[in-house]
Amino acid sequence: MKKYLEIARAYMKAQLIWRADVFVDVILSVAKILFAWILWSILFEGKEQIAGLEFHTMISYYIISSYLFQMEKSAEISQQMTGMLRNGTFSKYMVIPVQTQGYFVAMEAGKLAFSSGIGFLATVLWFCLFRISIVHTVNLKILLCGIIMVILGLLFMALLNYFLGILTLKFEEISTFLMIKDNLSAVVTGAVIPLALLPEWMIAGMRFLPFYYVTYLPSMLFIGKCEDEAVTGLFVLSIWCIFFIVLNQVTYEHYRMKYDGAGI
Amino acid sequence: MKMIRTENITKKYKRYKKQEGVIGSIKGLFHREYEEKIAVDAFNMDVDEGEFIGLIGPNGAGKTTLVKMLTGIIAPTGGEIQVMGFYPNKLEKAFKRQYAVVMGQKSQLFFELTAEDTLRLFKEIYRIPEDEYRKNKNFFVELFQVQEIMDVQVRTLSLGERMKMELIVALLHNPKILFLDEPTIGLDAVASKQIRTFLKNINESRGTTILLTSHYMEDIKALCKRSIVVNYGRKIYDGDTDMLFEQYQxxxxxxxxxxxxxxxxxxxxxxxxxxxxxxxxxxxxxxxxxxxxxxxxxxxxxxxxxxxxxxxxxxxxxxxxxx
The missing domain is CATH 3.30.70.250 (Malonyl-CoA ACP transacylase, ACP-binding)
Incomplete structure (x- = not known):
C-alpha cells in the first residue's frame, strides 16, 4: 500500500511543477461557474422552479456536479496507456514490482488530490463572491455517504479507463471505444443536463449503471435530495468497482500474455 | 549458479501485410493477409552468476526481442526459458524484485521531478529498508559524482547525467541481473567512459550479472569477457570477446x-x-x-x-x- 501512496505522491508533486496549468485550472473552474450562473439566471426568469428544483438548489447542484465532473480526469489513463503501448514505453511498468492497475489508479489519485484541492478552493470562492446561499444536506450520514460515493465513483471511472486502455493490447486502436465512453458518461453522469429532467423510466434504468452514481447522485445527496437512494447507490457502485477490479486483472493477464506487438 | 538458461527459445511475430493503395486498404477491411516473422530462432544460452555478457548484432537481429523475453515483457512462442529459476513471462513480483532493466527510450525517471524524488519512489516500490536505501544511494551518488544534480529537475539534465541517474535507479535495489540496452547511445566519449567504468565497478564489486546489448565495439571490448553474436534471430557466435575480435575484426x-x-x-x-x-x-x-x-x-x-x-x-x- 505504501508504494501506491508514494506513486500518488510523486504524481501530485509533478502536477505542482507547471504554474501556468495551475492558474488555467483555476480560471476554467471559475469560468464554468460564471457560465452556469448566467445560463440558469436566464432559464429561471419568471419561474419559481425547473424540474422541481429552485434557483439556488439548481445552481448549488450545478456547481457541485461541475466540480465533481472537473475532478474526474481519468480519461488520461486510457489515453496514456494506449499511447505508451503503441510507442513502446509501456513495458517500463511491467518490469517493476507493482500491479499496473494499482499504479495507474494511484497515479490518478495523485493528480486528483491536486486538482480537487484547486477546484474546491475555486468553488468556495465563487459561492462567497456571488453570495450564493448554498443548499446542502444537514444529515451527516448522507454527507458521509456522498463523500464515499464520490471516491468510489472516481475509482470506478479510473478502473473503466484502465480497462479501455488494456483493450489496446487486443485492438491496438481504441479511439472509438473512448469516444463512446466519453459521450455516454457525459450524458449519464448528469453533467450535461440534470438527470431530473429525463423521463422516470430512463432514470430507473440508469440506477443499475455506475455512471448515475459518479456525479449525479452525490451532487443530489449534497443538496439534500434523493437521500433514500444513498445506501443502494453505495452498494451498486461498490459492486461495479469490484467487478472492474477483477475484470481488469483477468483481461490484462490474458491479453498481455498474447500481446507481442512491436510497441510494448 | 545458472542465472539465465534458455533452450531452443523461439519468437514468431504475425504481421499484417497490406496491399498498396486505397483499393488495398479497402480489401484489407474484409480480408487480411498475415506473414510470420521469426525474430528469435531456437536460441540456446546459459549465463552464470557474475558474468558480464555482450549481446551483439545488427538492427533487427533479435537482440531486443531476446531481452524482452528474458525480462518477461513478452512470452516466447516455443522453447524453454528460465531466469533465476523463474519463468519470466509470469512476471511474479519476487522475480521482478531481482532484476533491473535499462532500455533506451523507456526512462523510469520522472522528468518533472528531481532524481531524488524518483529514487524515493523506487525505494517504496522495491521495499528497500531506509538504512539500505541510504547506503546504496550514497554509494552510487559518490561513484558517479552526481551529488550536485540530485535536486535538479530531471528534464534539465544532460543525456549523460540522465543515463547515470537511470542506472542509479536501476541498481538501487541490488538486482542480481542487470539488462542494459544501448546504455551509451548518443553519449560523448567522456560520459561513455564514465558509464563503462561504473558498470565494470558494479559487476566486479557487487557480482551483478550484466547482459549488455550495444552497437559500440568499445563498450563490448572494454566490458564483456564473453560475447554472443546474433543475426536473423540465431546465435552465430558465443565465446571469448577477445577471440571474437582477434578472429573476425x-x-x-x-x-x-x-x-x-x-x-x-x-x-x-x-x-x-x-x-x-x-x-x-x-x-x-x-x-x-x-x-x-x-x-x-x-x-x-x-x-x-x-x-x-x-x-x-x-x-x-x-x-x-x-x-
Missing part, C-alpha cells in the same frame, strides 16, 4: 585532420573512405595500424587524429560468412 578506421591542405601518401593496403583538402579517412588492416600512424605523425601537420573499431555490422557479416 580485420580492420580499423583512422580519421586524420590536417592543419592545412596537404596531399598525403596513402599505403596501398589502405582503403580511402573519404578525402578532402584537410581530412583523410582510411580503412587500415588491423595489424598495420601502428605502422600507418607512425608514417603520418611527424611527417604531416596533423591537427587531430582518431582511430575507431570496425563497425559491428562488418564483423557480424564476417562471422556469418565464416571468413
Amino acid at each position: 580485420k580492420s580499423k578506421k583512422m580519421t586524420i585532420y590536417f592543419e592545412h591542405s596537404v596531399e598525403p601518401d596513402v599505403p596501398e593496403y589502405c582503403r580511402i573512405l573519404e578525402k578532402t583538402n584537410d581530412k583523410l579517412v582510411l580503412e587500415i588492416p588491423k595489424q598495420n595500424t601502428e605502422k600507418v600512424l607512425e608514417s603520418y605523425i611527424g611527417h604531416y601537420p596533423i591537427r587531430d587524429i582518431g582511430i575507431e573499431e570496425e563497425e559491428i555490422g562488418s564483423v557480424v557479416e564476417r562471422i556469418y560468412k565464416g571468413v
Whole structure:
C-alpha cells in the first residue's frame, strides 16, 4: 500500500511543477461557474422552479456536479496507456514490482488530490463572491455517504479507463471505444443536463449503471435530495468497482500474455 | 549458479501485410493477409552468476526481442526459458524484485521531478529498508559524482547525467541481473567512459550479472569477457570477446585532420573512405595500424587524429560468412 501512496505522491508533486496549468485550472473552474450562473439566471426568469428544483438548489447542484465532473480526469489513463503501448514505453511498468492497475489508479489519485484541492478552493470562492446561499444536506450520514460515493465513483471511472486502455493490447486502436465512453458518461453522469429532467423510466434504468452514481447522485445527496437512494447507490457502485477490479486483472493477464506487438 | 538458461527459445511475430493503395486498404477491411516473422530462432544460452555478457548484432537481429523475453515483457512462442529459476513471462513480483532493466527510450525517471524524488519512489516500490536505501544511494551518488544534480529537475539534465541517474535507479535495489540496452547511445566519449567504468565497478564489486546489448565495439571490448553474436534471430557466435575480435575484426578506421591542405601518401593496403583538402579517412588492416600512424605523425601537420573499431555490422557479416 505504501508504494501506491508514494506513486500518488510523486504524481501530485509533478502536477505542482507547471504554474501556468495551475492558474488555467483555476480560471476554467471559475469560468464554468460564471457560465452556469448566467445560463440558469436566464432559464429561471419568471419561474419559481425547473424540474422541481429552485434557483439556488439548481445552481448549488450545478456547481457541485461541475466540480465533481472537473475532478474526474481519468480519461488520461486510457489515453496514456494506449499511447505508451503503441510507442513502446509501456513495458517500463511491467518490469517493476507493482500491479499496473494499482499504479495507474494511484497515479490518478495523485493528480486528483491536486486538482480537487484547486477546484474546491475555486468553488468556495465563487459561492462567497456571488453570495450564493448554498443548499446542502444537514444529515451527516448522507454527507458521509456522498463523500464515499464520490471516491468510489472516481475509482470506478479510473478502473473503466484502465480497462479501455488494456483493450489496446487486443485492438491496438481504441479511439472509438473512448469516444463512446466519453459521450455516454457525459450524458449519464448528469453533467450535461440534470438527470431530473429525463423521463422516470430512463432514470430507473440508469440506477443499475455506475455512471448515475459518479456525479449525479452525490451532487443530489449534497443538496439534500434523493437521500433514500444513498445506501443502494453505495452498494451498486461498490459492486461495479469490484467487478472492474477483477475484470481488469483477468483481461490484462490474458491479453498481455498474447500481446507481442512491436510497441510494448 | 545458472542465472539465465534458455533452450531452443523461439519468437514468431504475425504481421499484417497490406496491399498498396486505397483499393488495398479497402480489401484489407474484409480480408487480411498475415506473414510470420521469426525474430528469435531456437536460441540456446546459459549465463552464470557474475558474468558480464555482450549481446551483439545488427538492427533487427533479435537482440531486443531476446531481452524482452528474458525480462518477461513478452512470452516466447516455443522453447524453454528460465531466469533465476523463474519463468519470466509470469512476471511474479519476487522475480521482478531481482532484476533491473535499462532500455533506451523507456526512462523510469520522472522528468518533472528531481532524481531524488524518483529514487524515493523506487525505494517504496522495491521495499528497500531506509538504512539500505541510504547506503546504496550514497554509494552510487559518490561513484558517479552526481551529488550536485540530485535536486535538479530531471528534464534539465544532460543525456549523460540522465543515463547515470537511470542506472542509479536501476541498481538501487541490488538486482542480481542487470539488462542494459544501448546504455551509451548518443553519449560523448567522456560520459561513455564514465558509464563503462561504473558498470565494470558494479559487476566486479557487487557480482551483478550484466547482459549488455550495444552497437559500440568499445563498450563490448572494454566490458564483456564473453560475447554472443546474433543475426536473423540465431546465435552465430558465443565465446571469448577477445577471440571474437582477434578472429573476425580485420580492420580499423583512422580519421586524420590536417592543419592545412596537404596531399598525403596513402599505403596501398589502405582503403580511402573519404578525402578532402584537410581530412583523410582510411580503412587500415588491423595489424598495420601502428605502422600507418607512425608514417603520418611527424611527417604531416596533423591537427587531430582518431582511430575507431570496425563497425559491428562488418564483423557480424564476417562471422556469418565464416571468413
